[in-house]
Amino acid sequence: FIFLFIIFIICYFFSEYIYGFLVEPFSKAVKESGLERRLIFTALQETFLTYLKVSFFTAFFITCPYILMQIWKFIAPGLYKHEKIAIIPYLALTPILFFLGGMLVYYLVMPLAIKFFLSFESTGLTTGMPIQLEAKVNEYLSLVMKLIFAFGISFQLPVVLSLLARVGVVDSKFLRERRKYVVVIIFAAAALLTPPDPVTQIGLAIPLLILYELSIFSVNII
Numbered sequence: 479f480i481f482l483f484i485i486f487i488i489c490y491f492f493s494e495y496i497y498g499f500l501v502e503p504f505s506k507a508v509k510e511s512g513l514e515r516r517l518i519f520t521a522l523q524e525t526f527l528t529y530l531k532v533s534f535f536t537a538f539f540i541t542c543p544y545i546l547m548q549i550w551k552f553i554a555p556g557l558y559k560h561e562k563i564a565i566i567p568y569l570a571l572t573p574i575l576f577f578l579g580g581m582l583v584y585y586l587v588m589p590l591a592i593k594f595f596l597s598f599e600s601t602g603l604t605t606g607m608p609i610q611l612e613a614k615v616n617e618y619l620s621l622v623m624k625l626i627f628a629f630g631i632s633f634q635l636p637v638v639l640s641l642l643a644r645v646g647v648v649d650s651k652f653l654r655e656r657r658k659y660v661v662v663i664i665f666a667a668a669a670l671l672t673p674p675d676p677v678t679q680i681g682l683a684i685p686l687l688i689l690y691e692l693s694i695f696s697v698n699i700i
Contacts, residue, residue, distance in 0.1 A: 481544055486537040493529035496536050500622050503584060504613070507592040519615045528616045535623055539580075543573050564644060568637050575637065579629035579685075587625065587681040594677045625678065628671035632686055639693040643700045650698035653690075660690055 489496065501517065508515040519525045546569055554562060600609040642648045653660075664686045665679070672678040 482537055482541045485540050486533055489533040489536045489540075490529065493533045493536075497529065497532050497619070500532065500619065503588040504592055504618060507589050508596065508611075510593075515611075515613075517613050517615045517618060524614070524616050528619050531616075531623070532619060542576070546572065568641060572634060572637055575633040576630035579631075579633035580626045582681070582685060583622070583625045583629045587629070587678055588622065590681065591673070591675060591677045594675055621673065625672065629682060629685075632667070632671065632682060633689065635686060635689045636693040636696060639690075640696050640700060643697040648697065650694050653694045653697060657690075661687065664690070 550569055596611060599611060665683050668679045668683040672682055
């Protein structure tokens with residue numbers, strides 16, 4: 479927690495640049511519309527609190543491997559040698575999968591989702607009054623953070639299933655036979671974890687289905 483707090487303080491000094499990085503998908507997507515865009519805030523403290531959130535979010539992302547290391551140092555003395563060998567690969571794989579989930583959001587899902595939402599803007603010819611997006615600073619950050627966490631956590635599916643296979647809860651035959659139920663569960667989870675639009679839901683569901691198939695393969699090896 480001390481390490482997290484120190485990194486949080488450092489990140490706060492660079493919070494404007496970090497927020498600029500997070501807003502880059504929105505900036506690139508809206509430039510194509512040809513209209514001048516801006517992010518607004520409607521409360522005096524909103525931007526300040528947003529910078530605090532983005533600083534903590536970044537600090538937690540940076541310190542996550544260190545936190546996992548501390549957890550490992552706590553439980554390792556109580557494990558046998560073969561148990562340590564079995565768990566270490568999963569500790570290394572967890573942050574990598576989380577990072578891959580975040581990259582998928584940043585480089586693919588967010589640009590597609592923003593373009594989808596912007597398609598509902600209107601010039602006013604049919605509605606009688608123009609409809610144009612005025613995105614709030616805090617709401618945009620909340621959306622990005624929610625998607626990154628949703629994708630990052632969901633990408634832990636192979637780790638969870640492989641661990642369950644090691645302790646004998648599931649096997650590859652069990653996973654193959656219940657594939658049709660898992661498809662429904664994955665799309666339902668994607669609908670709950672993402673905003674109510676088809677782009678982000680499909681953007682999360684399809685990678686999860688691929689990861690599930692890879693999990694069956696890894697469980698079969700285990």
